[in-house]
Amino acid sequence: MPERSGRVTLVGAGPGDPGLITLHGVEALRQADAVVYDYLASPELLAHAPEQAELIYVGKQAGRHTLAQSEINALLVRLAREGKRVVRLKGGDPFVFGRGGEEAEALVAAGVPFDVVPGVTSAIAAPAYAGIPVTHRGVASSLAIVTGHEDPQKATSAIDWGSLAGIDTLVFLMGVANLPAIAAELIAHGRRSDTPAAVIQWGTVGRQRTVTGTLADIATRVEEAGLGSPAVTVVGAVVGLRERLRWFDRRPLLGLRVLVTRTREQAGRLAEGLRALGAEPVECAVIETAPPLDWAPLDRAIGELGAYRWIAFTSANGVEAFFARLALAGRDARALAGARLAAIGPATAAALAARGLRADVVPAEFVAEALADALGDVRGARVLLARADIARPALAERLRAAGALVDEVVAYRTVRPEGLEARLRQALAGADVVTFTSSSTVRNLFEALGPSEAAQALRGVAVACIGPVTAQTARELGLEPAVVAEEYTIEGLLEALVRWRIEKGNWGN
Numbered sequence: 115m116p117e118r119s120g121r122v123t124l125v126g127a128g129p130g131d132p133g134l135i136t137l138h139g140v141e142a143l144r145q146a147d148a149v150v151y152d153y154l155a156s157p158e159l160l161a162h163a164p165e166q167a168e169l170i171y172v173g174k175q176a177g178r179h180t181l182a183q184s185e186i187n188a189l190l191v192r193l194a195r196e197g198k199r200v201v202r203l204k205g206g207d208p209f210v211f212g213r214g215g216e217e218a219e220a221l222v223a224a225g226v227p228f229d230v231v232p233g234v235t236s237a238i239a240a241p242a243y244a245g246i247p248v249t250h251r252g253v254a255s256s257l258a259i260v261t262g263h264e265d266p267q268k269a270t271s272a273i274d275w276g277s278l279a280g281i282d283t284l285v286f287l288m289g290v291a292n293l294p295a296i297a298a299e300l301i302a303h304g305r306r307s308d309t310p311a312a313v314i315q316w317g318t319v320g321r322q323r324t325v326t327g328t329l330a331d332i333a334t335r336v337e338e339a340g341l342g343s344p345a346v347t348v349v350g351a352v353v354g355l356r357e358r359l360r361w362f363d364r365r366p367l368l369g370l371r372v373l374v375t376r377t378r379e380q381a382g383r384l385a386e387g388l389r390a391l392g393a394e395p396v397e398c399a400v401i402e403t404a405p406p407l408d409w410a411p412l413d414r415a416i417g418e419l420g421a422y423r424w425i426a427f428t429s430a431n432g433v434e435a436f437f438a439r440l441a442l443a444g445r446d447a448r449a450l451a452g453a454r455l456a457a458i459g460p461a462t463a464a465a466l467a468a469r470g471l472r473a474d475v476v477p478a479e480f481v482a483e484a485l486a487d488a489l490g491d492v493r494g495a496r497v498l499l500a501r502a503d504i505a506r507p508a509l510a511e512r513l514r515a516a517g518a519l520v521d522e523v524v525a526y527r528t529v530r531p532e533g534l535e536a537r538l539r540q541a542l543a544g545a546d547v548v549t550f551t552s553s554s555t556v557r558n559l560f561e562a563l564g565p566s567e568a569a570q571a572l573r574g575v576a577v578a579c580i581g582p583v584t585a586q587t588a589r590e591l592g593l594e595p596a597v598v599a600e601e602y603t604i605e606g607l608l609e610a611l612v613r614w615r616i617e618k619g620n621w622g623n
Contacts, residue, residue, distance in 0.1 A: 120194030122221055123201050124208040126233015127155035131243075131318040131389070134234045135159055142231055147198035150189060154205025154344060156319075158385075158397065163201070168193075183213060187220035194226040207235040211261050211287050235259075237285045240317025240346040244324045245360030246353055254282035254352045262289015262296060262347060279303040283350035290315075290345045294333040300349065301329055310353035315345040320368060320394025324360075326353060365392025366612045373541050373548040373575075375400045375555040377431075384549065387608045398541035400558040402531045403431055406503070406524040412439055415498050415523050419449050422521075423495040426456040426485060428505060433457075433465035435525035436500045447471055453498075458485050460603055481583060481602070482509035486516070493517035500525040504554055506583070528554045534562045542571045547597075549607065551580045553587035560591050569593075576614070580607050 123142045128134035135156075143149065143162035151160065153173030160169055170189070172181045181189065193200045208214025208230060221228045237259045241248050248257050258281045264273060278284055279300055289296055290313065301307050307330040315323045327335040329349065362368070370393040374381045377399050385395035406412060416439060419425075427433050440449060447469050457463040457473035458481070466473050477484035486509050489497070496519045499510060503524045510520045531537075538559065542548070550556045556579075560568045569592055577595045579585040581602035585595045597614045599606035 120197045120226065121199055122190050122194050122217075122226055122228040123199075123231060124214050124217060124228060125201050125203050125231040126207040126212075126235075127152070127159055127203050127205050128234040129206055129236035129239040129318045130154065130156060130316065131239075132156040132158040133389070134239060134318065136231060136233065139231045139233065142201050142229075143203070145199055146201040148193045149201045149203055150186070150193070151203040152205050155203045159203065168198075183216060187217055190217060190221060191224040191226055194221070195224075204233070205236075207233040210235045210237060210259065211263075236317055236344070236346050237287055240314040240322075241285065241312070241348050241352075243318045243322060243362040244312060244314045244348075245356045245358070245362070246312060246314075246348055247355060247359070248283045248285060248348070248352060250352050250355060253355070254350055256282045257285070258283070259285045259287065260289075262286035262292055264292075273299075275299045275303040279305045283348065283352050286347040286349070288343065288345075289347050290336065290341065290343055293336060293347065296347070297329045297333055305329060305349070309349060310351060312348045312353045312356065313341055313345050314348070315341045315343075317344075317346055318362075320370060320372075320389070320392055322363060322368070324356070324363060326356060362392065365390075366615050368392035370394065370546045370615070371396055371544055372578075372611075373398060373545045375549060375559060376551050377401055377403060384551070384604050384607070387604060388611075391608065391612060393547075393611075396541050396545060398534075398537050399531060400534060400538065400555050400562065401528050401552070403435070404527045404529045405435075406527060408524075409439070411521075411523040412436070412500065412525055413443065415500070415521055416440055416443050416445070416449070419498075420452050421496055422453045422498045424456055424489055424492070424497040424518075425450060425453045426458075426489070426497060426499050426509070427462050427466065428458045428482065428485070428499070428501045428509065430461050430465040432501045432525045433462060433469075437469060439525070456485060456489060458482070479602075481581070482506055483512060485509060486512035489513070489518075491516075495519065496521070498523070502554075503527045506553075530558045530562060534558070538562055539571070542575070545575050547576045547578055547611070548572065549578045549580075550584050550588060551604075551607070553584050556584060556587045556591060556593070565591070578607060578611055578614075580604075 125139045125142050140162050146163050146167050148168040149163050150170045150172055172186050204212045206212055258278055309329045311329050311332040312326045313336050325335050325339045325341055372388050372393045372395050374384050374395050374397045381397045385397055388395040454474040456475040463473040463476045475488045477488040492513055497513055499522045510522050513520050577588055577593050578597035579588055579595045580599050585598045588595050597610045599610040
């Protein structure tokens, strides 16, 4: 069989919001053997790549280049010649000041086949998220996208400033450091000094900040506000539309960096909800699920399902693990026909519903004690609890006290991920809020860093807990939660965060 031929796909990652990558780009990532990615490509996009894919960071920041461009070109060629499907993940669009054309030329010269997946450029997206359409009927019918990285005052500028001065909307990329010179050149070549201007930093993500002014004062305003790279500068009358059309920066959690500590598989819903509210989620799972050390108790229970009056699930993870093992035994949901089903909350009930099963009982309060009470008279009833190894004993104790015959079996274990310490330190840097969705997330964070370092790292960080049990664990470890959800669900946690932010009165810009 001939060796598989390698190929490089230049993929535009979009401007920052991971939801703005194209479907074609996601598909390329899913098939990648290697991903060569930039500083401005959202780290969340890497989750689309297979676990075994090689991830290579080649990001460039002002004064700090991981690899020279020639070395990046050589890397792409080498990986492709090894027969790998390579994704070159570039912020924005590869061919809009992304040096994608140079990389494509290098691939052509080396005889390496390639594709290009366009991306949403920050030149359009950042202004849009700031409420500034770059064209607008009756206001602007021409647009120019210009590099702001070039010093306009150098002897032989490649920028035709005279021509630019007559274009309705100008968008400068990477130009914060040169902003005074850019404004001076435009004014010198005929642009009115009172022309509206805006600078948008970190466009399309929760850290987005926007400063407006005119060509005469925009550089001073930006300096006073402390804005830096990455940023987009917009010059033209369209900037005046911002106050009417701004939408993203009116979201209640804008500007908050929120650490999400759930398992990678479950973090998605919380991260998406945070992002929809304007926050910037930072995912760092402090727990992972693992198989039981011994499958025998669960297998034995599965073999005796007909003997149980109740089967109670206390988490969606428990449902997933139970049904995976049931399938390995050659059985399906029909094996549960003789039992009634109980779920501790709506997420657990939804996991059952996904398998065509309706929970007979979902207590109004999503804690073990409420679930035990909701089962009613259980005297003499045999009850199966399939759950985590570290589950609270309250449910089993309460049921036994009520006369039930309880079989507790471990469906999965909750463990601490390898290498968590370094990831946690990086994720906590600059975090405004940390969310805890179970007692184990609190304990694992403290165990990973140690009590002293954890307490120091969380100083000044607001603690948000999904419910009273998690909040009590936080208090036992010396943390006083700022936010405790009244409804113990992801939606309830998001609502509580919004109420807390409104009460604080801190709405970003």
